[in-house]
Amino acid sequence: MTTFVGILAALVVIAFAFYFIARGVTGGGEEANGPDPRMEAKILENIAPVENIRVGGSAAQDAAPRAARSGSDVYAAACIACHAAGAAGAPKTGDQAAWAPRAAQGMDTLMSHTLNGLNAMPPKGTCADCSEEELRNAVQHLLKEAGVEAKGGQAAAPAAAPAAPEAAAAQPAAASGKGKEIYQASCFACHGTGAAGAPKLGDQAAWAPRIDKGMDTLMQHTLNGFNAMPPKGTCMACSDDDLKAAVEYMIAESK
Ligand code: HEC
Ligand code: HEC
Structure with a gap:
């Protein structure tokens, strides 16, 4: 009986020893399974633009003495994500056949769709801090790349x-x-x-x-x-x- 209890106690001690060794090797149990710091940084980066949306604050920002970004700058920052490859059914940059019927709607309609969104096209093309002028520049850039023109007024x-x-x-x-x-x-x-x-x-x-x-x-x-x-x-x-x-x-x- 004494021998049996002794063996049992030894086994318990060994089990604890293995547990702590394992913890040491994996760098600390629970924490090791927590968010990878690189992953965390990426997630923060991905949600960053959301923090930049100021409800009702854009007017003040537009008034700030900042030169309007050019169409190609805005395009490269925001629109390229979908329009370069035609993702989500976006008319591809430079694709005249895809842009011609859209240009035919006239600049007013294009701008209203750009500002408010249209189906899979998100409002402001995801450029939440873009002024209307900057978005207009970007639309004109897209039209120019496609070799089409839109009339200024209701076409x-x-x-x-x-x-x-x-x-x-x-x-x-x-x-x-x-x-x-x-x-x-x-x-x-x-x-x-x-x-x-x-x-x-x-x-x-x-x-x-x-x-x-x-x-x-x-x-x-x-x-x-x-x-x-x-x-x-x-x-x-x-x-x-x-x-x-x-x-x-x-x-x-x-x-
Ligand atoms: C998340 C993807 C996405 C982004 C980012 C995006 N677009 Fe679009 N865009 C679309 C899709 C999809 C359509 C086609 C919508 C439809 O006709 O159903 C579209 C259509 C358009 C149209 C044509 C609208 C019409 O009336 O036919 C314009 C103009 C346009 N986008 C401008 C822009 C500009 C400018 C930006 C950047 C500031 C931008 N888009 C960023 C997906 C995107
Ligand atoms: C988005 C491009 C596009 C626009 C804009 C467009 N068409 Fe067409 N049209 C076509 C294509 C493509 C065909 C050939 C269709 C086929 O035969 O398969 C065609 C064919 C035609 C035909 C011949 C139909 C037949 O039975 O052979 C007529 C007529 C016509 N279009 C008139 C017009 C008129 C009028 C307008 C302007 C109000 C116009 N199209 C605007 C693309 C367009």
């Missing part, structure tokens, strides 16, 4: 406004001025360059088989979209007559 509205007076659709001649205007505002983006496989203005070979389909089919494809051709050619404010004038203009130029 589509002025083109659509003068639609009423003349019975445009009935007189193709009178309509051609307006057709050209709409073409330049909305259709040129693709049809001027052949972007996204659009038949190019003036390309007889490309247009002949399309013209053969007849005006009804062409109008239906223009209104409802057709493969990569977007509905209404992105001119959401255009009336049917406006679009008809644009199609007639394109046909006349491409015969």
Whole structure:
């Protein structure tokens, strides 16, 4: 019995000894399983921008005598994350076909989408401390890289406004001025360059088989979209007559 208790006591002592040796080797039990200091630093770095958001404080900051950052600076700091590679479905930098229909919306719409966000596009493109001017610079940088331009005001509205007076659709001649205007505002983006496989203005070979389909089919494809051709050619404010004038203009130029 004494021997047995002695062995038991020795085993307990050995067990404790192993426990403390193990602790020593791994650098101290619980602490060893705690956050890795490098990981911790990275996490702090990742959440850092959140700390920089000042609720209602941005106006004061904008007023500070700081020169507005250039479009390429803001782009490199904030927008590149998604727009360089097209992450999350972002239109890729320099991709004319992707940017053309967006530019066609006009600068006001682009700015409102940039400031407020649009689907996966986050408000201010994640640049919380960017002023509106800086974001505008960045948008202009993106447009320039894609080789497209956006009108300063509401792009589509002025083109659509003068639609009423003349019975445009009935007189193709009178309509051609307006057709050209709409073409330049909305259709040129693709049809001027052949972007996204659009038949190019003036390309007889490309247009002949399309013209053969007849005006009804062409109008239906223009209104409802057709493969990569977007509905209404992105001119959401255009009336049917406006679009008809644009199609007639394109046909006349491409015969
Ligand atoms: C987290 C990813 C992400 C970041 C960062 C980001 N964008 Fe975007 N952006 C998107 C996505 C996604 C879209 C497409 C949204 C859609 O059409 O559904 C988009 C679309 C846009 C558009 C087109 C909007 C329209 O009306 O078609 C503009 C302009 C734009 N981004 C500007 C910027 C600017 C400027 C920055 C930097 C300040 C930026 N983005 C940063 C993801 C991002
Ligand atoms: C985003 C680019 C884009 C814009 C903007 C655009 N188009 Fe197109 N369009 C296309 C493409 C691509 C096709 C060829 C589609 C196909 O045949 O698969 C096309 C084809 C057409 C056709 C021929 C359809 C057919 O049945 O063959 C007409 C007509 C047309 N577009 C009119 C317009 C008008 C009018 C506008 C402006 C209001 C416009 N497009 C703006 C891309 C565009």
